[in-house]
Amino acid sequence: MELRLNWRQVNPQAFQAMLELDKKVSGEFTDKVLLEYIKIRASQLNGCAFCLDMHTADLLRMGDYTQHIIQLSVWRESPLFTAKEKAVLELTEHVTKVADAGVPDEVYASVRAHFDEKEYVDLIMAILTINGWNRIAVASGMYPGCFDKE
Template identity: 50%
Template sequence: MMELRMNHRNVAPEFYQAMASMDQVSGRTLGTVLKELIKIRVSQINGCAFCIDMHAKDLLKQGNQENRLLLLSVWHDAPCFTAEERAALQLTEHLAQITNQGVPQHIYDHARMYFEEKQILDIILVVNMISGWNRISIGTGMYPGCFD
């Protein structure tokens, strides 16, 4: 049986509120679908079941996203992603696994073909925020449905 280690919302409500506020302002230039794809992909990489569950449900609310959700972990080989989404996901994966090889210049340049600087920064901020949430979730033992 899974057990929540602590409820971070109750232990440090001011911290939770600050994270939630930062999360709300990140990714505004990206559109809801792309922002959710980024959050899910980073959560897949980090192994965060709580965040995958939450953001998969949020993505499905956008309508007609089932196929893309099912194929997100193998987006490289799935034709349902646009060139723009592919560039964002490629950058996302490098940011999420930054200790492996950083963000090579050609990855950044490829993303710049599709995104303005503010959008690139928003991708970076969304990856940063969801990575933080993943660590809070995993570290405190959160799991899908733990707050129901």
């Protein structure tokens, strides 16, 4: 594999802006495991190997979440995920693939059963941010380990 370009060097201001957004969004979450589920699931849907590698490693540093990672792509059928986590994963899928069906009222209601309005916005921002990272990584040809030699 070959990196198309190192966007971080080509436009360091854009990279810094994404880092600041990510820092702000991540800081809003007390449940860091749930945040990693969002990042992993969106990265799976977007085919972003770089982000998938990074965020599965981040989750594993938080504890033994191996089975959760293995079953994340089939979360609907897995007993490992709580109703709250499943609501967030459903929202993650709808926001990531927003052009397909938007965010149906029942998905919104399911999430709101567990989260207040501000927390809902925080979830949307987390999903938006990882989708942005995914699109940058895929478009610039990033892959796991592509920056290891820097």
